[in-house]
Amino acid sequence: MLPLGFLAVFFAWPVLAIVGRGFADGGVAEALGEAETWRLAGFTVAQAAASTAVAVLAGMPVAFLLARVRLPGTALVRTLLLVPFVLPTVVVGLAFRALLPEGGVASIVLANAFFNVAVVARTVGGLWAHLDRRLEDSARSLGASRWRAFRTTTLPALAPAVTAAAAVVFLFCATSFGVVLMLGGARYRTLETEIYLRTVQYLDLPGAAALSLVQLAAVIAALVLGAVARRKREGAIRLRAATDTARRPERGEWWVVGAALAVLALLLVPIIGLLVRSVSTETGFSLAGYRALGGRGQDEVLAVSGWDAALNSLRTATDATVLAMIVGVLAAVVLVALRRTPGRLAQGMGEVMDAALMLPLGVSAVTVGFGYLITLNLLPGDLRTSPLLVPFAQALVIIPLIVRMVLPVLRSVDERQRQAAATLGAGRLRVWREIDLPLTARSLVAAAGFGYVVALGEFGATSFLARPDAPTLPVTIAGLIGRPGELNSQMAYAACALLMLVTVVVVTVIDRLRSGQSSVGEF
């Protein structure tokens, strides 16, 4: 009940209230009938599909590298892959503008893909590493070419992971806000940017409500596709420990490794660009931006110093992760229980709940934030202006990711062990503590770590809710970039470098904790 209650109070109620307000004002049907609405929907889906395709194409060779190749440096690759995930969109937007000045749609697609290659590589790589290699080898020994063996045996086995990753990436890209706003210039708009405009600038709630409904419909469609793909995977494959399947690449495989390295090089270009900018000034190289992190910027434009903002980030991300782990793991436990309960009703409830948990990824942060304004004052303690809202909103964003990561592992716990323990007289809690927890501990740590990284970089919801005396690092970076003064922009890039460093440290720690684990997570 707790997960559903949390979602109901901090997600469903505000969203329904603000959309309902749009309906009450009238004109939603009219807005739905406008050709412009459907053109926006078309462009949103098209750019998200294109971005997803690019992310999948770029992510597959990297997944192969992570899963099947034993070469020095792959651990570093795993870590670096997550760096784009935490970079503030405003900074990445500026970087892509600098790389592709006349980019248009191409730069939107590439920037969206830039953020999401890691999702594909880690999701698909996670399954690939555990795939039994002998099937492919036997196809080869029967005379199939390497490519044919891949196409006929490996690819079908990977398909569910690819589709599931694609569904998540599609959700991220369909609702990506900063990238489209910045790189689309005056020309390209999506449902998400238009919902922002109608809500924040025009206060056209009926228009925003209509667009939110269209967006919700698109998101639910993507979730259904993802769910269908996930269901196919279950129990269909025999998994093996990762250590058995990695080896040095042979002949043709070097091409794939080369492609993976090319993708990584492309990912590094914007990142290195940011690092270079953090040390360049009008008059040459300088570390002034890094030194400035101890202060509050030129003309003291910040309320707190860069280091304090970094501490705030660590603190709110911790709160958000703790909260999301509680809600997410409980939700996953319930989902597994429902799945194990016979009967169509329980199964159906499981499916619906599974999809509902993903919805926060597909609903505009503006809608949630403005919904808070008209609902949360009705709760005791008027949470609307509370600093607690930031971790709450970040938790909403990472709960779906945590559920996706923990669920498959919980499902893989052998039911017979649990039944045996129960037969011996262990209570429910005891079974969970003695059986489930030890078997899943490493995956839980990995999920918490990944959630932590996402919370560190979360900007959309945070920027709507962060209090000025407690800004996070991404909020501070956006604030610095929006002010004149060379030192301010240098300090912004130095803060980005700091964010990347923190991410690398966190991811390294997680990957250490989880190395040697034999279960499958989705990220």
Added chain:
Amino acid sequence: MTPRVRAVAALCLAGALSAGCTLAGGGGQQEEGPVTVTLATHDSWNAPEEVLAEFEQRSGIRIKILKEGDAGELTNKLVLAKADPIADVAYGVDSTFASRALAEGVFEPYTSPEADRGPQRYTIDRQHRLSAVDVGDVCVNIDRQWFAERDLPEPETYADLADPAYRGLLVVENPATSSPGLAFLLGTIARFGEDGWQEYWSRLRDNGMLAVSGWEEAYTQEFSGSSGEGSRPVVVSYASSPANEIGEDGLPRTKALLDTCYRQVEYAGVLSGSGQVESAGKVVDFLLSQEFQATVAAHMYVYPAREGVPLPAGWAEAAPLPEDPASLPSERVEAGRERWVEQWRALLNQ
């Protein structure tokens, strides 16, 4: 994994967890002493700690700041939450959005004793629900060195920007997503009227104008006169921007074209439904006071609304207050804004 690594990891985790105490503890410790007045304002809010502390000492009122987005977002949030306001005072609703806030009854009448001493030269409301705190002018800025190096005379007027001699030099912001962009659009509407502005903008478009979504890209990336290494020497920014571009020789590298300015006045007022009207009024007085007014130029890059407040050193030469900026009545902006922005978009995408 070695035990040592595990221990380090566990320590890190414990450290991170103990840092995160906002969830567990903290929260509503009510202290004795000062009254707290909540001030909702825009993202550009910035005031020196000393001045706020001095006010708290003197009046016994502590100001709690809520930043609620830009002027438009702030106004709309106040409108949405008007039944149960999120703050006691709001500062930052500007002349573009003032009539929406007034029509929705967000503010209640309050005449500040400070108001006689100047600020009301920008008054827009007979009931004194809003008091002017600062003025900002959006003007076209140019990179002086760029023109000097090419022996090209500096542009001065709206007409120059559409002149083929200045082809491909101008970068503007999208009025749908940027407040300086909107102000520049309103400036052209004030100048060319409902009948002429679209024609002027098609000339700008045909003259190689670039439109980007926000001030950040326009000024820090496309513009050649600031920190970025952009290629365009003409940009829509603020009259005060040149004060931040003073070179090592003490001279500003950039200049605002004073014939292209559009004025926005920012107001403060007591929110209807505030539980502490009296203290809220004192905060409005503070915003209009000499002490606070003297900080707005250096900290928020705007000009004090009060007359006779000194500007920071260098502003007189680098960033004088434009004498004759354009402006439109707030009601006219409210009525036309959405339509103009949509027309602008359609025009640009032709």
